[in-house]
Amino acid sequence: MIFNFTATPEFDFMTYFARHIGATINDGLLFIPAGLGNGYIRKLSFGPEFKITLHHYVLKEDLVIKRNTSGQGNELITIFFYSNEQTLGIAFDNNPNVQFSERDESAIQVTSNDLNSTIRFPAGHTIRYAVIAIMPYYLKTLLALNKLNSTIETITSPGHTFLYFENMTAETKLLLKNLSAVDMNDELSQFYMQIKVQELLYLLFQKLSKRESLPHQNINSADAARLLHIRNEVISDLSAPPVLPELAQIAAMSETKLKQLFKQAFGDTVYNYFQRARMEEAAFLLKQGKRSVAEVGYELGFTNLSHFSRLFEKHYGFTPKRYSSKA
Template sequence: MIFSFSATADFDFLTQFARHVGVPVDNDTMLIPEALGQGYIRRLAFGADFKITLHHYTLKEDLIIKRNCFEGGNDLITIFFYSNEQSLEIAFDNNPNVLFSQRDDSAVQVTSNDLSSTIRFPAKHKISYAVIGVMVPRLKSMLTLRKPNTILQTITSSGNSFLFFESMTAETKLLLKNMASLNMDDSLSHFYMQIKVQELLYVLFHQLSKRESTTHQNINSADAERLLHIRNEIIGDLSVPPVLGELAHIAAMSETKLKQLFKQTFGSSIYNYFQQARMEEAAFLLKQGRRSVAEVGYELGFTNLSHFSRLFEKHYGLKPKRFSSSS
């Protein structure tokens, strides 16, 4: 199933999607029809300029959501939280065939509304995600920033084109889980949800506020697609360190532009992103208990196991052997 829309300021996903599948909206909730699967989509509005849509369902066929670039431009910011149990496919063209998420590496995406995107949700898997739509003036008034870094300045100013990815913290996952389990018949449920949505924003913007302040470079959909492709090149084989010149050639960018846009989008240099992914993969493999520390180290390209142990301890506070036995 394909659902396509343009990100205008007044677009309401719930109403239009319910119309697309031919079901009613009752009390700001749409139940997934049995012919398509099971679950629901719920919308909560805290004013015309601040809304969240919660998605919890399992579908019988793949769902492709295509957001078309709105060339008229407006101050709408979209923040996408995906608590994945299955890999998520995100693309910024019409062919979503690249996995974004690895293992439990859930995605948080912050974007201006002038970028097109395509997201594919796999059939027969539990889908759980939330989308916050907020206008720049409302967000700026909520954050009350005193000394924002360039990332926050970019997001809270009009006319910028941007895309930022952040990892999802354990705190964010717990907030989303609590929001999903709330009894909406409770008379104070709407008040509770507004507080929790603002907590989500606090955690996210606290992460973004820690990023290095550098000159922002506007991004377009073609750049976003190339960056996502480069990210997947980097993590495709974690036993081989990335070579900047080769990645720049693949991205059809200069090395300088690639380095700047990658760090701007993902919050880390290409090599540091590689090392972080490497350590996360090591932790995952060690938790499985099927490989020794040496096997994990060699599989991830370390010829010096002492170096692997030191690097792992720097990331997780425990040596690999102790981490493995404590998992």
């Protein structure tokens, strides 16, 4: 099933999606028709400038959502929280098979509404995600920061095209899970949800506020697609460090542009991002308990296990051996 829409501030996803699948909406709640799967979509509006849509369902066929740019510039910020047991395909051109989620299958995407994107939700798996739509000026007022770093300044100011990614913390995952369990029949539920959605924003912007201030470079949909492809290349083989000239050639960018856009989007250098993914993979393998510390180290390309141990301890605060015993 394919659902196309154009991202204008006036567009209401749930209304048009309900028409597309032949469903009805009651009190901001849409139940997925039995013929398509089961579950629901819930929308909560906290005013014309600020709303959240919660998705929780299992579908009988793949769902492809294609967002087309309105061509009107950045009039709306979209913040996409995805936490799930199944990987999600997301792209910014015509290849929706790029993996968005990392090993823990969760991520946060912050984007202006002037980028095309394609998201593929796989059939037969529980899909949980939330989308906050908020006007830039309203977010700036809500954050009430006296001094903005370049990332937050870009997000909250008109006229910028941007794409940022953040890893999702355990606290954010728990908060998202709790949001879907709120009893909306409670008279104060709307008030409670608004507080909790603002807490979600707090957790995200607390991380974004710690990013290094760098001059912002506007990107287009093609740049965004290339960045996701490069990110995939970086983590496709965690036993071999990335080679920047090769990545720049794949991306059809200069090395300087690739370094700048990658750090802008992902908040770290290509190599540091690789190293972090490497340590996260090591932690995942150690938790499984099927490999020894040495086997994990060698599998991830470390010939010096002492070096592996030092890097792991720097990242997690435990040596691999102690981490393995605690897992």
